[in-house]
Amino acid sequence: xxxxxxxxxLLDYNAQETARWKEWFAKHPDALALPCDIARAxxxxxxxxHIFAVELNFAHLVRGRPKPDFKALPRATPEELFAIHxxxxxxxxxxxxxxxxxxxxxxxxxxxxxxxxxxxxxxxQAMLHSVHHRAQLxxxxxxxxxxxxxxxxxxxxxxxx
Numbered sequence: 001x002x003x004x005x006x007x008x009x010l011l012d013y014n015a016q017e018t019a020r021w022k023e024w025f026a027k028h029p030d031a032l033a034l035p036c037d038i039a040r041a042x043x044x045x046x047x048x049x050h051i052f053a054v055e056l057n058f059a060h061l062v063r064g065r066p067k068p069d070f071k072a073l074p075r076a077t078p079e080e081l082f083a084i085h086x087x088x089x090x091x092x093x094x095x096x097x098x099x100x101x102x103x104x105x106x107x108x109x110x111x112x113x114x115x116x117x118x119x120x121x122x123x124x125q126a127m128l129h130s131v132h133h134r135a136q137l138x139x140x141x142x143x144x145x146x147x148x149x150x151x152x153x154x155x156x157x158x159x160x161x
Contacts, residue, residue: 005160007092007096007123007124007127008093008096009159009160010127010159011089011092011093011096011127012159012160013154013157013159013160014055014089014127014130014131015085015089016157016158016159017130017131017134017152017157018082018085018089018130018134020148020150021048021134021137021148022078022082024148024149025048025078025082026078028146029078031044031141031144031146032044032045032048032078033045034140034141034144036140038133038136038137038140039051039133044137044140044141045075045081047133047136047137048081048082048137049073049075049081049084050133051085051129051130051133051134052081052082052084052085052088053068053070053073053084054126054129054130055084055085055088055089055092055126055129055130056068056073056084056085056087056088056091057070057111057126058088058092058122058123058125058126059087059088059089059091059092059095059126060091061108061110061111061119061122062092062095062102062108062119062122062123063091063094063095064108067111088126092123092126099119102119103119104118104119104120105118105120106118106119108122110122134152135152138152
C-alpha cells in the first residue's frame, strides 16, 4: 500500500518554510530578541534554537548517533541558528537515502525517560514539532505587529508536486 506521502516531501516543506523564515529574520533581526514564552523559551531566538535543536536531535537518533551537545552548538547569530536546521536537514536527507537498509519499525530509545519510538515515529515527531512551533511563532509575531507575508500552508508550497 502507498499512503501517498514520503518523509522526503515533508522534509522539503519544512526546509522551504524555514528558508522563508531565515529570509524574514534577515530583514527583521530585532524580532529575535522579542520576549517569548513558547517551549520554555524567553526570546524568539531561543524558540528557534529549540525548534532546530529538536530537528538535529532526531536526525542523530534515527541515524543511531549520540545526542548532540546542545550547549556547544553555536547560536549567537541568525546564521548560526539556521545552520543548525540546515545541518539537521542534511543529516535527515542522508538517512532517508540509506533508509532501505534500516528498520523503520524497531523501537529505539529517544534518550529521555523510558520512551522508545520507531524511526518512523521520530521523523514524524521532528517534522510536526517544527510545524507546530512555527505556527506559534507566526501568531506571536503577528500579535507583536510583525507580518510575515506568506501563507504557511503546505498547499501553498511547492512540496508534494
